[in-house]
Amino acid sequence: MENTIEKIRDKDPEQKEFHQAVDEVIHSVKPVLDRNFEYRQQGILERITEPERVIMFRVPWMDDDGQVHVNRGFRVEMNSALGPYKGGLRFHASVNLGIIKFLAFEQVFKNSLTTLSMGGGKGGSDFDPKGKSDNEVMRFCQSFMMELYRHIGPNTDVPAGDIGVGAREIGYLFGMYKKLKNEFTGVLTGKSLAWGGSLIRPEATGYGVVYLAAEMLQTRRQTLEGKSCLVSGSGNVAQFTTEKIIELGGKVATLSDSSGYVYDEAGIDAEKLAFVKELKNIRRGRISEYKERYPEAVYIPVSPERDYNPLWEHKADCAFPCATQNEINAKDASHLLSGGVALVCEGANMPTIPEAVDIFLDHNILFAPGKAANAGGVAVSGLEMAQNSMRLSWPRKEVDDRLKQIMKSIHSTCLAASSEYGVEGNYVAGANIAGFVKVVNAMLDQGLV
DSSP: OHHHHHHHHHHSTTOHHHHHHHHHHHHHTHHHHHHOHHHHHTTHHHHHTSOSEEEEEEEEEEOTTSOEEEEEEEEEEEEOSSSSEEEEEEEOTTOOHHHHHHHHHHHHHHHHHTTSSOOEEEEEESOOOTTOOHHHHHHHHHHHHHHHGGGOBTTTEEEEEBTTBOHHHHHHHHHHHHHHHTOOOOOSSSOOGGGTOOTTHHHHHHHHHHHHHHHHHHTTTOOSTTOEEEEEOOSHHHHHHHHHHHHTTOEEOEEEETTEEEEOTTOOOHHHHHHHHIIIIISOOOTTHHHHHOTTSEEEEOOTTOSSOGGGGSOOSEEEEOSOTTOBOHHHHHHHHHTTOOEEEOOSSSOBOHHHHHHHHHTTOEEEOHHHHTTHHHHHHHHHHHHHHHTOOOOHHHHHHHHHHHHHHHHHHHHHHHHHTTOTTOHHHHHHHHHHHHHHHHHHHTOOO
16 A cells, blocks of 8 residues: 555655545545455556546637637546546636646545445646636636547546536537537536526535534434534535535534635525625625625635644634635634534545544544545436436426436445444545445446456
8 A cells, every 4th residue: 555655656646635535535434455465466446546538728719808828738638437427627726737647536536425426536737717718718628628529428438527627618528519519418517597507507516524423413413593604615515515505503603715705604595695695706805805795704825835734724614615625724623623613524525634533533524535525516417427328308396306316325324434444434435445445346347457
């Protein structure tokens, strides 16, 4: 195990996020490796940590002033043992190959947990849509798809949205794919309802996070009703996490973006959340504008140089990190403990650093990793693929019921795996073990490929 981790670090020393994701999974599955010598003999660790395919390409595009820019595009097709590659596209200035590999690696196990037939992949670009006009975003998306279309398809690789890629971007990407391939297929998920999208897809990740949190609380005979909650982020996942918490009787006090956060002691109710959706989704404004509309709230700017985030210092019962990777460090974890938090459910991908995870587990905090907690998004993407294949559109209640059932299944699967391998109640180990075993057994069935 340690030899494999060292080889990965030596091979790609700059890919810190990928190393972190691999390290967590490999150490979690040690009991599985100890029990199954065949896995070691067949080089499973080396095979599952090496992408099946890595695609990198340049993306030239022209801004509204006629100036040409060049960004870098990525698609990492990590593992297809369970089905076509499935995973989002992220457009953000921070994107690099290491981040895309970490996301693709996590996606493999997340997709495995959903019970649907999907492999794992991820892609994106260091292009940032923030501050760009619709025409600039369209020209970029069209240029991006002019290369990506060669490598994707409904039975090969089905991308979706992620940070910086919403319904607008998916529409532009799909339009260019359709033009290039001269076919209308379910090659992208997250589409608009009028042309192949699924009801509940925008809400799915956030709703799924809360459905899993509710299942976890039930193990301690509790519900979300009356619970005070801290939510980070203000994008799609944070918005619909907040919406479902409100629906289940909880109170959300915080939302954030890259510049800072708002703390509303009275709670962010449905009316205030509607303002946030309009602010972020339509006007693409900053969360600081929340205080202008609701002066009773407090806005706290947060510098990226700060070694902790004061958002996590507020007293609460539950925390839902929904912003980005590695946003909760050991200091933040200690502040959450001091503030009385008893449950942490990850809406983002790997938002908690390993030392912070250890603090939560050591103090018996209910902690759900992103690969389990935020799997609702890709689960409904899988349901969208099924609807596209049948040329059908399921009603909202049917999709929501399927999502609830999938999250219940993920919860029970994680608990069962943690119990079988002697780490009872550890959702991190349970998620990693359950996802790993399913993927690895499929790989062995398919031979050395």
